[in-house]
Amino acid sequence: MKTLSFAAIVAASLVVPAVAQDKTGWPESFTVGTGSQGGTYFGYGSGWAAIAAEDLGVSGGAEVTGGPMQNMALVHTGEVAFGMTTMGPAAESLAGTNPIAPGLQMTNACAMFPMYQTPFSVTTLASSGIKSVADIPAGAKIGFGPAGSTSDTYFPRMMETLGVDFERRNGGWSDLGGQLQDGLLDVIAFAAGVPVPAVSQLEVQTEINIIEFTEEEQAKIAEAFPVSPFEISADAYTTLTAPARSVSMWNFAIANCDLPETFVYGVVNAVMSDNERMVTAHRAARSSLPEFWDRNTVMKWHPGAARWFKENAGADIAADMIHGG
Structure with a gap:
């Protein structure tokens, strides 16, 4: 018991200098x-x-x-x-x-x-045939998340930078996932921590494609926006068999x-x-x-x-x- 008390005293004495400093103006x-x-x-x-x-x-x-x-x-x-x-x-x-x-x-x-990082990722239904950003058809309906969110603020601009022509849609992630499954959306563009619950739920219910950026697309976005290269790990989703190239915003x-x-x-x-x-x-x-x-x-x-x-x-x-x- 005496040893424990002494250890506690020593520990306390080591902590004090870190906070026992000039607190003027605190x-x-x-x-x-x-x-x-x-x-x-x-x-x-x-x-x-x-x-x-x-x-x-x-x-x-x-x-x-x-x-x-x-x-x-x-x-x-x-x-x-x-x-x-x-x-x-x-x-x-x-x-x-x-x-x-x-x-x-x-x-x-x-x-x-x-x-921490907020990755940007793109999801479509496998039945859409969309396997890359270049495959996204002109006029595609893309869900960008809640209005005014980081995703809604930056992902549309990123898509424009990559030459994608689209119709913008907003909503909560779960709602957008339902719209994608019902054929009301062609693509969902997420800016959220992975795994995104809405994507995890989708891949349980149907077959999806998680679209990665090409190295050229990744570099182009990183040059135009305050983002860093990022890889979505293969174990983030059952759909992935290898890491998916993306970007993230710190x-x-x-x-x-x-x-x-x-x-x-x-x-x-x-x-x-x-x-x-x-x-x-x-x-x-x-x-x-x-x-x-x-x-x-x-x-x-x-x-x-x-x-x-x-x-x-x-x-x-x-x-x-x-x-x-």
Whole structure:
């Protein structure tokens, strides 16, 4: 019993220096802007908010929001300290084309740490005969997901970039899956974590094709949009016999750029230093690893976050990519 108590004391003494630092300007509490309740953003955001609050001894929690675009606006204005966004909405917000506040360049939202990837994938019925993007007939009815979603915002543009002529359809993923099966849609273009439940359900009920991009198509999309090459693993769906070539858009946690450097450093340390704990909070955190710091090619880094990645991940972040640098 004495040994256990001593070990606990030693453990505590090792933890204290990480948080016993200059707390000048630290907020008494913080809020993380996430997304709709029940979605990945809300679950993931609630998880890291709790971890950061516990480690830093500051009250914190998640708030339901409209997702990536709104989070950029909320963090930029300081209405919430932290948020989560994807590279696409971040780029649009910095350029002043965020539909929430057209013309406002949201440059006071800074990158904090990498979260996970949102892959873009294409699904059709096997009976359609569509086996590639080039096979999609002119005027095809394509379901792009809920209106205003990341999928609906970017996938239509990607299809246009690849020369596809289509009629745009919106709806929830399950609803679109039913429409595809009923012959009301020709293609569904998903931007969601894999396996997408609607696709898994479809392949149980009927034969489908999961369309991969060619290397040329992948490169063309990656050049035009803030996405990275991605492979959908063969074990994601029973339909696949080999990995399917795709692209993905990274999700990043963001911070108001005016937050104290030591505070943001502490939050990043809490989240990035123990991936197992983050994965326990949400499975999507399996990609929340320090080595993926370089997936941010859009936003300037918060100085506290940049310092953490330089010190702990060997990050080579240029001075002009750090806020105030």
